[in-house]
Amino acid sequence: MHSTAEESGSMVHTCPPVPKIPAPTSKPDDEAPLRYPETLGKVIEIRSTPTSGLGIFALHFVPPNTLLLSETPLLILLDSGTRIDPLPGMVKSLSYRYKPHESIYRSILYSNGFGVGKTATGVFETASRFNHSCVPNARFGWDEERGRMVYVSKRKIERGEEITVDYGMSKTGLKRYYGFECGCERCREEDAGADAGADAEVESASGSQSGSEHENEDEKAEPELDIGVVLSDALAALEVNDKKDD
Secondary structure, rough: OOEEHHHOOOOOOOEEEEEOOOOOOOOOOOOOOOOOOOEOOOOOEEEEEEOEEEEEOOOEEOOOEEEEEEEOOOOOEEEEOOOOOOOOOOHOOOOOEEEOOOOOHHHHHHHEEEEEEOOOOEEOOOHHHHEEOOOOEEEEEEOOOOEEEEEEOOEOOOOOOOOOOOOOOOHHHHHHHHHHOOOOHHHHHHHHHHHHHHHHHHHHHHHHHHHHHHHHHHHHHHHOOOOHHHHHHHHHHHHHHHHHOO
């Protein structure tokens, strides 16, 4: 699980660094693309969810360790308080939870931000749409050298399934900073167990412990993330699909 700065009062979800990935091939004068390779519309799509606003969904079956998104931030805010003003139009269009004691700018940044390195927060056009789950089907990491956040599938993802990540916060933190209560399967089971009484709580705790053991086994079996290999496979697959479209 990636670490957070929740204890220090920050609500930004952070993540460990990942191995470097190749830079996009482009002419010197070309502006670097936000997403490389382009997976939006090919592997993933953004659409509405029943309860969580916009979310990211799989356009087709996705095997484990598949590249879902590699994206540069729209902007970066230093934790020292360096202000970026005005915000780009794309950033202003992002959803956010406004707090009276915060500026709208900072509310947008914190509601959509991911930690990039140890002392900064990045806001992303596409990645900001990933919703939280305590049992996510994707993981992510920051590539410091290339300046990109990389998202990879943790397990098989079915066509039309929402893709989620773990914000790395407690239930209290999610409620406090994002204004929602997690409704993932694990949390629903825990809530149902709590409502059923002390006996049910014991059974629920036992079931959760058993589930955690299975999850630990899954984590042990999960191969180490090699972003270079994932990126190469993604580029090859997209190239084949592009040729088919032609």
